[in-house]
Amino acid sequence: MSLLRLSQVSLQYGPAEGRDVPPVLQGINLDIRRGDFISVIGRSGSGKTSLLNLAAGFLSPNLGRIEIDGRPVTGPGAERAVVFQDDALFPWRRVEDNVALALKLAGVPREDRLVRAHRWLADVGLDGQGAKQVWELSGGQRQRVGIARALAAEPEFLLMDEPLGALDAMTRDQMHELLLRLWRQSHAGALLITHSVEEALFLSTAVVVLAPDPGRIVLHEEFGYGRRFLDGEDPRALKSEPGFIAARERLLSAIYQEEHA
Numbered sequence: 001m002s003l004l005r006l007s008q009v010s011l012q013y014g015p016a017e018g019r020d021v022p023p024v025l026q027g028i029n030l031d032i033r034r035g036d037f038i039s040v041i042g043r044s045g046s047g048k049t050s051l052l053n054l055a056a057g058f059l060s061p062n063l064g065r066i067e068i069d070g071r072p073v074t075g076p077g078a079e080r081a082v083v084f085q086d087d088a089l090f091p092w093r094r095v096e097d098n099v100a101l102a103l104k105l106a107g108v109p110r111e112d113r114l115v116r117a118h119r120w121l122a123d124v125g126l127d128g129q130g131a132k133q134v135w136e137l138s139g140g141q142r143q144r145v146g147i148a149r150a151l152a153a154e155p156e157f158l159l160m161d162e163p164l165g166a167l168d169a170m171t172r173d174q175m176h177e178l179l180l181r182l183w184r185q186s187h188a189g190a191l192l193i194t195h196s197v198e199e200a201l202f203l204s205t206a207v208v209v210l211a212p213d214p215g216r217i218v219l220h221e222e223f224g225y226g227r228r229f230l231d232g233e234d235p236r237a238l239k240s241e242p243g244f245i246a247a248r249e250r251l252l253s254a255i256y257q258e259e260h261a
């Protein structure tokens, strides 16, 4: 059982001395296990992207530790895949080559790469689209390629920064189902940054609320709606349950409490 652990993590951009700006993140404790689906929500500037960049190994903390199974994280690694806010695909490569490139980096032999890329594309609903150019795809399709590329390397952890932020509501709902299905199938631990409270609540095994200045965790609560959906319950019925609505209000007030205080 793999564990990505942030212990007492603080982050400050640039030299800290001589400045009275609060740290971007302070005293963050967060565990992500395989099989977890953890969403992080919070106001703009609360440090969500910084938190994901720390977990990905793109940034190092000023204080505290980031470890996988007790080993310090010192940079990016193949066991952690990232899906970016904008699709971050190579626009001059075909769809299948974007996925196959991730497999190349993961050390998959050449003859296997395209076969596996096509299988992943089929898994995200893009069967037969591999030979298309990236610019021929819609925004939702591009994000599917980004997810296929991330999962193709069979990571232990899937780190996503607002991957659905630019999509329309109907496409988002379809992507929720896809994400949950792929999450269960891959047994990865997911960390999702989102600005949608409802999305966080519906998908996650736990939701973390960050408050800004300094960025810190003000609420950490567990939920089971995504699992219930995967077990066959109707999403609209789940989202209109009194418990769901009350939880949404609780999360919203945790996000906005200090603004109104």
Ligand SMILES: Nc1ncnc2c1ncn2[C@@H]1O[C@H](COP(=O)(O)OP(=O)(O)O)[C@@H](O)[C@H]1O
Pocket: 013, 014, 024, 042, 043, 044, 045, 046, 047, 048, 049, 050, 051
């Ligand atoms: N590379 C950077 N250099 C300096 N400050 C940064 C950098 N990236 C983010 N910040 C600052 O850190 C704070 C948190 O940013 P970010 O992690 O992007 O928050 P969020 O994703 O929640 O909007 C913001 O005040 C932002 O201006």
Ligand SMILES: [Mg+2]
Pocket: 048, 049, 050
């Ligand atoms: Mg952000």
